[in-house]
Amino acid sequence: MHDLYLTVRSVTPAQKGWDALLRAGLDCRMLRAPRQTAPKGCGYALALAVRDGAAALRVLDRAGVRVEGVWRRLPEGGFERSGMGL
Amino acid sequence: MIYLDNAATTLQKPPGVRQAVLRAMERCANPGRGGHAAARLAEETVYRTRCLAAEYFGLEPEQICFTANATEGLNAALGSLAGTGDRVVISGLEHNAVTRCLTGLGARIVPVAAPLFSREAWLEAFDRALIPGTKAAACLHVSNVFGALLPVEEIGALCAARGIPFVVDASQSAGLLPVRPAAWQAAFVAMPGHKGLLGPQGTGLLLCRQQPRPLRFGGTGSRSVEQTMPEELPDRMEAGTLNVPGIAGLGAGLAWLRSRDPAALLAGERALLARAAEGLERLGARCYRGPGQTGVLSFRLPGLDCEEAAEAYGRRGIALRAGLHCAPLAHRTAGTLPEGTIRLSVSPMTRQPELERFLRVTGALLKKR
Known part of the structure; x- marks a missing residue:
């Protein structure tokens, strides 16, 4: 399940990050950030398995992609900030 | 064309x-x-x-x-x-x-x-x-x-x-x-x-x-x-x-x-320009040429207004640009104000026979003058 959402500012870093994660062999999706994870409005998220989070943050850092927030989707709906990375 | x-x-x-x-x-x-x-x-x-x-x-x-x-x-x-x-x-x-x-x-x-x-x-x-x-x-x-x-x-x-x-x-x-x-x-x-x-x-x-x-x-x-x-x-x-x-x-x-070899593209365009310049000069044109020249050749035909010459080329199916090319400062620097020049510019799609036709048309224009 892609329950970990790494948010980035806009579509270009999202594309760059998505490319880097796929090249690193990490399964992920790129999507518009849900409202709760984009408090400034309109952003993008890279969604992946929680277990891949630490590796993904390292890959994104190496690719020069700035992650704005790390969020975890809750089973009951909604998101909470994750303590991972950043 | x-x-x-x-x-x-x-x-x-x-x-x-x-x-x-x-x-x-x-x-x-x-x-x-x-x-x-x-x-x-x-x-x-x-x-x-x-x-x-x-x-x-x-x-x-x-x-x-x-x-x-x-x-x-x-x-x-x-x-x-x-x-x-x-x-x-x-x-x-x-x-x-x-x-x-x-x-x-x-x-x-x-x-x-x-x-x-x-x-x-x-x-x-x-x-x-x-x-x-x-x-x-x-x-x-x-x-x-x-x-x-x-x-x-x-x-x-x-x-x-x-x-x-x-x-x-x-x-x-x-x-x-x-x-x-x-x-x-x-x-x-x-x-x-x-x-x-x-x-x-x-x-x-x-x-x-x-x-x-x-x-x-x-x-x-x-x-x-x-x-x-x-x-x-x-x-x-x-x-x-x-x-x-x-x-x-x-x-x-x-x-x-x-997908192309950039050195070959550049060499091809420079060869085309050199051929055009040599042919034009043989016909009596004044060409502005020199080392490192890339993609563009400016010239003038003796006794012909640049804009009128470009019009004449156009009527014969050859597209060139004449005048100041939106760069009056360049013409001031080169001493080609106010008339400007005729400009010939090639691309990877330009072929040698097209230049030969251009030179034949140039010869005919100069004879007609």
Whole structure:
């Protein structure tokens, strides 16, 4: 399940990050950030398995992609900030 | 038609360009403005072109900003660096895209002059002009009128040593000569997408190695609550809906260039120009030529007005451009004001038999005179 959402500012870093994660062999999706994870409005998220989070943050850092927030989707709906990375 | 006006735009494109434009028109929605498949395809299309350009010019994808043309890029670059009363040193070959922009900004323009094809003389002229108090410098890589190649890497080194931001207009060189913003230590490099890069009209690139000031303000599909433009590139410079079909076509142009040997393309174009110049001179034309000349040849025919000659060529199915080529400063520097010149410019699609036909027509025009 892609329950970990790494948010980035806009579509270009999202594309760059998505490319880097796929090249690193990490399964992920790129999507518009849900409202709760984009408090400034309109952003993008890279969604992946929680277990891949630490590796993904390292890959994104190496690719020069700035992650704005790390969020975890809750089973009951909604998101909470994750303590991972950043 | 024999098309020899490639310095204005390359009319003949690789077939993939048209296909990419059509595909984008049929399938791509607005990138960065939705999560549906058509928006995602547009995002992917734009990003692929951005990556191709980044690889081609040795930069990161976010340093590639899409513009409508080179003029827009130059306006953004110069507007980021200079304002009223600021001293800006430029080559005496600049296009109106630079000189009118600086005039509009109220900058104090300092053009430097040198013999057209003397790299050393251009370098010395810039060396003398880049004095303390200079706010910025701008120089084209290749003259759109004369095809003269300027030593931008060396001029960039002079600017860097003196802390002066440097802008390069690569309108006539991109796609033909190596364009290396980092090696040139350039703050910005601007170029059209529709000339040597073989994309459609309405496309251009601004390569940013410094933070620019936005030229347009508006929606970027990011951080919409904030009422200032994003700091991040490329969003900072790409307010409003992008020309996705054009960008798709530009990507196809870049992909075509990447599949070719750049040295062979350059050698082929230089051989065509040399053949044209030799033939013209044999017929009595005055050609402006010299070492390093790239893509463009200016000439005059004895006893014929340049504009009338271009009209006569046009009636015989040959497309050339005459006059001042939007670069009166270049003609002043070269001593070809007020009449200007006739300009012949080639592309990778130009073929030798087309030049032979052009030379036969030239001979006939001169006989008729």
